[in-house]
Amino acid sequence: MTITATGVMIPIEEYPAISEEVFLDRAAHMLIENYRDKGGTWLGYESLLVTNKDGEIVGFLSLRSFLKAIGLCDPGNDNWFLDLVFSRRRISNSTWRVKNFMCPLDGRTVRVNDNLDQVIRIMMKNQVDSVMVVDGDKAVGVIRVIDLLWFMEELL
């Protein structure tokens, strides 16, 4: 029997989500809470879904999004002389919001009836660790690379 995306995905209502207007420090705290809960139980979520003001899912906030932010916090980048000479613009506080670091959904969606070959093809083509499962226009779940692990032997 062919396994479809729905047979592997995590339902959307179980996946943690955050607003695109939230600051990254709060988002980081939420990601930590969704990796392990307070009792130490492993939950394993390594990304958050990002929603807009209408509650629609617009992207993923992944570990790579946070690494982008860490890369910008380098004290070694602080050079007032270069700022002066090249008139470099300063970052405003509002830049450190989720919406400026999230990865959009473009090319990261599969349909509910797609088989695992198609899921793998999308992941490889876009070099991503998770994809969104959609039913028409509606997001219904998320598939991560690790969710495919238990089906890999059949695919090799």
Next chain:
Amino acid sequence: MIMKTQTAGAYMVPLGEYLTVNENETINNALRMIKDSLHKKDNGGAWLGPRLVIVLKDGMKPTGMLTLKSILKAAGLRMLTGDVFFKAESFSWYYLNSMFAGSGVPVREVMRSLGMPSVEYSTTIYQAARIFVRYGVNHLPVTDGQKIIGILNSRDLFYGYYELTRFMLDREAILNRASDPTKVANGYAAL
């Protein structure tokens, strides 16, 4: 002055803590080892262990790492063998087909080399974060001179940074630091 906690090496997992596989081993056997590795830290419970195995040449010299992405790559190659257009137009089809039909794909065909990109033990966490983003990888070999001594994964770097700072981005101080805010606004870190 850079504190030890600000170096990438402080968050790496030493090479000796990973399970190993020979580069001539089949991908199916390596997949079983990755599953074992995932359960390594929690007595068969949660998937807290390393998500990769180190590949050895002749059972001695570390030459690569096999990650979940490598396994996906192997599955992608298997799909190509069933592609009629690929079969019609590419000589590689005969090579790939004989691998899958024979004893299986050897690990060395899909592993990631331990060469570039990599980071020095003393690389700062900020530089390491930029390298992760630039190359789009989740694991980086850590070197001490010419020798590979461990693997840094993006998860450990993130959690390490969180422990260090609670991700309280010093917003006032940071105002001076980024080089190109337009890139940030578009979702790309200035590298």
